[in-house]
C-alpha cells in the first residue's frame with residue numbers, strides 16, 4: 552500500500568471493531584520464548600510489526616501458525632540467541648526480545664538499535680536493569696552482547712524514569728531470575744499490565760500489576776497458554792478523535808474504555824457526548840468544537856503521546872488557541888509542515904509546545920507520513936479537509952493499524968489505498 556486517498560468533509564457515522572493492541576501484542580509474543588510448549592494468541596493484530604516479530608521468532612527456531620482463531624507459537628525448538636540484523640533495523644520494539652532471550656538462553660547478541668524520527672530513544676534503562684539482575688552486558692562496535700553468567704538473580708530495580716520498554720524487558724528477565732525482584736518506578740501503561748497478566752497465566756508470580764511497584768518471584772516453569780490480546784487504546788483513540796474532527800457519531804466496538812480516561816476527558820472538553828457500555832464506546836461529536844483547549848502528554852494514565860499528532864489535526868477545527876505540549880519524545884511534531892500545507896495555522900511556542908489557531912477549514916493536499924502515528928494524524932486531517940488528500944508513506948501506518956482505510960470506510964468515509972506495484976486500489 553503506497554498511498555491513501557481521502558475525499559474529506561464527510562461526518563463519520565457507524566460502528567467499527569477495535570483491533571487488538573500492537574503494544575500489548577509485541578512484548579507478549581516475545582515473552583512466549585520464556586514458555587515451554589505452545590501458545591495460542593487470540594485477537595493478535597494483523598499488522599506489519601506483528602508480522603516482523605513473528606518472523607524473528609521463526610528465525611529463532613519457533614514454529615508459527617496463523618489460523619482463524621489466532622496465532623499459534625511453538626517455542627520448543629527455539630535455540631538461537633543471535634538476534635537477526637533486521638530485528639532492530641526493522642522495528643525498535645524487537646528490543647523486548649533482549650529480555651526474553653536473556654531469560655531463555657542466558658545469552659543475547661544484537662546490533663545496537665538506532666534512534667528514530669520521533670526521538671533518540673536510548674536503551675540505557677534496559678541495559679541497566681539487566682546488569683542489576685546480574686547479566687554481563689558489553690557494548691562494543693555498535694553491538695550489544697549479554698550473558699547471564701551463572702544465572703540472573705532477583706534484586707531491587709529502581710527505574711530512574713518511566714520507560715514502557717525498559718519495564719517490560721526487566722519483567723522478562725526477572726521472571727527468569729532466581730528469587731524476588733522488586734521493580735520500583737515501573738511504567739503503568741496497560742500494555743505492561745497485559746504482559747504481566749499473560750506471564751501469570753503461564754505460571755509466573757507477579758504482584759502489584761497495574762501499579763508502579765511490581766514484585767516478581769522468578770525461576771518458575773512457564774507453560775504455553777491461550778491468551779487474548781486486549782483491544783488497542785491508541786487505535787480506539789485515533790478513531791474517536793477523527794470523529795471529533797469530522798463530526799458525526801460512531802460506536803467503537805471493544806474499545807478499552809477503562810484505559811481511555813484522558814482521551815474521553817479531552818473529547819468531552821471539546822463538547823462530545825460519550826456513552827460507555829460492556830460492548831464498547833458510543834461518541835456523539837458536537838457540531839462545533841469548544842475552543843482554547845490544552846493537552847500535555849504524560850506517562851499513563853496521563854494523555855498518551857501516541858495520540859498527540861492526531862490531536863494536532865483535530866485542534867485545527869477548534870476556535871481560539873489550543874496548546875499541545877509533548878513531554879515524552881524529543882521530536883514528535885513531525886507533521887506540522889504537512890498540516891500547514893493543508894491550511895492549518897500552527898505556531899511553535901517552545902521546543903516541546905505548539906499553539907494551534909482555529910477554526911480553520913483544512914484543504915486537501917498531497918502529504919507524506921514519516922512515522923506511524925503522524926501518518927494516522929494525516930489521514931485524520933484528510934477526513935476533515937475539503938477535497939482530496941493523498942497521504943504517501945503508508946507503510947508507516949500499516950505498522951500499527953490493521954487496515955485504516957477499511958475501518959474508516961465502515962464509518963462512512965470515502966477513502967481507499969493505492970499500492971503502486973499492484974497499481975490498484977483496495978475499494
Ligand code: EPZ
Pocket residue numbers: 573574577644670671672673674675676677678712713714715716717738740742856857879880881923924951
Ligand atoms: C513504548 O515505546 C511504545 N511502543 C510507544 O509507542 C510509546 O509511545 C512509548 O512506549 C511511550 O508510551 C511500544 O510499546 C512497542 P519508553 P518505548 O521507553 O518503550 C526514554 C507507537 O506509536 N528512554 O516508555 O520505546 C525515551 O527516549 C509507539 O505505538 C530512555 O531515556 O518508550 C523516551 O523519551 C511509538 N532510556 C521515554 O524514555 C531508555 O532506556 C519514554 O520511552 C528507554 C527510554
